[in-house]
Amino acid sequence: MAKIDTKPTPTLTPTPDEKSPSTATYRDLAFKSRTLVLADGRSFAVAQGRIQTGDTALIAFLEKHPEFQREPGPAAGV
Numbered sequence: 742m743a744k745i746d747t748k749p750t751p752t753l754t755p756t757p758d759e760k761s762p763s764t765a766t767y768r769d770l771a772f773k774s775r776t777l778v779l780a781d782g783r784s785f786a787v788a789q790g791r792i793q794t795g796d797t798a799l800i801a802f803l804e805k806h807p808e809f810q811r812e813p814g815p816a817a818g819v
Contacts, residue, residue, distance in 0.1 A: 763795060764795040765794060765811060765812075766793045766811070767791065767794075767810060767811050767812065768810045768811075769787045769790050769791065769809060770809065770810055771808040772787060772790070773787075773789060773790045774787055777792070777802070779799065
C-alpha cells in the first residue's frame with residue numbers, strides 16, 4: 742500500500758535570489774512541463790518549455806543539465 746505524504750508541498754514559484762542581479766531564462770529541450778527538485782528540497786516548475794529564474798542554485802543546476810539551454814537575453818546592468 743502506498744504511503745500518503747502529509748507534508749505540505751513547497752511552492753512551485755521561485756523567488757529570485759538576492760545575490761543574483763538578474764534573471765535567466767532556459768528552454769527545456771525535452772519536456773513542455775515538469776517539476777525540478779533541487780537537492781535542498783526546493784522545487785521549480787517548467788511551463789511551456791521554459792523556466793525563468795534568478796536563483797543561483799537553480800541556475801548552476803540548469804547550466805550543468807544537458808536538457809536545458811540558456812536563452813539569450815539583455816545583458817545584466819553594470
